[in-house]
Amino acid sequence: MLLIDLGNTRGKLVMVSNGELQPSVYWDYDHDIVSLLNQLNPSAIYMASVAPLRIEQRIIDAAVAAGIAINRVTTEAERFGVVNGYDDYHQMGIDRWLAMIGARQLRKQACVVVDAGTAVTIDALDHQGHHLGGWIIPGLALMTTSLMQRSDKLNVPAAEFGVGFGFATGQAISRGALHAVAGAVEQACALVADSVTPTPMVVVTGGDAQTVAAALSAPTQIVPDLVFKGLRCYAEAI
Ligand SMILES: Nc1ncnc2c1ncn2[C@@H]1O[C@H](COP(=O)(O)OP(=O)(O)O)[C@@H](O)[C@H]1O
Ligand SMILES: CC(C)(COP(=O)(O)O)[C@@H](O)C(=O)NCCC(=O)O
């Protein structure tokens, strides 16, 4: 069985074999998918996507051509112990929904779920699995490149992400972006904290998970395959 998560930057593919999630394989959208699918040769595919339809279609076409059954998973109002807090749950990206389900599988306590990819999404869950709402902010790469592109004096080479204040333009931009994300996560923790859970757990996933986690002082768990932990619940239930 193959689980696929299509984000705005790239696709992530994880095989489930002997009941275990295998390490991610990345699909760069500039590259062909047919050979990758043939290599993995799954019996069935479960797909979660927030990518443009034309990218989803490439997977669907390749799966149909190879005779592989493909199931597309969508956001729901309530499932696997998580209750969606959105006014209209259809609006919520499936990656956020699955990350929350994945977090709930890990621990039944209040937590802040962070997916640091193209965008950074921050979603709050209380100890009963009720989603308390969330935030969508630009991802680290998006924050830095948009500043660089929109201001002449900020058009400098990118600096590494790190913690603390910056001492040069590039460093001030990259560190500013990282602390903006970390600050938002810490404010989410303050909003979620209650008498049952004074210090909510932070669960971080996405391409920039390590970078973001390094800037957090709250207790943090990095779970690279968090979305897949949610997606496998669907794959095993369908
Ligand atoms: N090899 C890589 N390719 C692309 N992005 C990477 C890579 N390694 C780290 N990143 C970082 O991860 C981010 C993408 O994270 P990811 O969770 O895959 O995004 P999405 O789910 O939006 O496609 C990029 O913005 C970049 O900062
Ligand atoms: C917020 C997102 C763009 C994040 O996508 P990503 O950074 O993982 O590519 C995605 O979850 C999405 O398209 N959401 C729909 C809007 C919403 O969740 O409210």
Ligand SMILES: [K+]
């Ligand atoms: K994301």
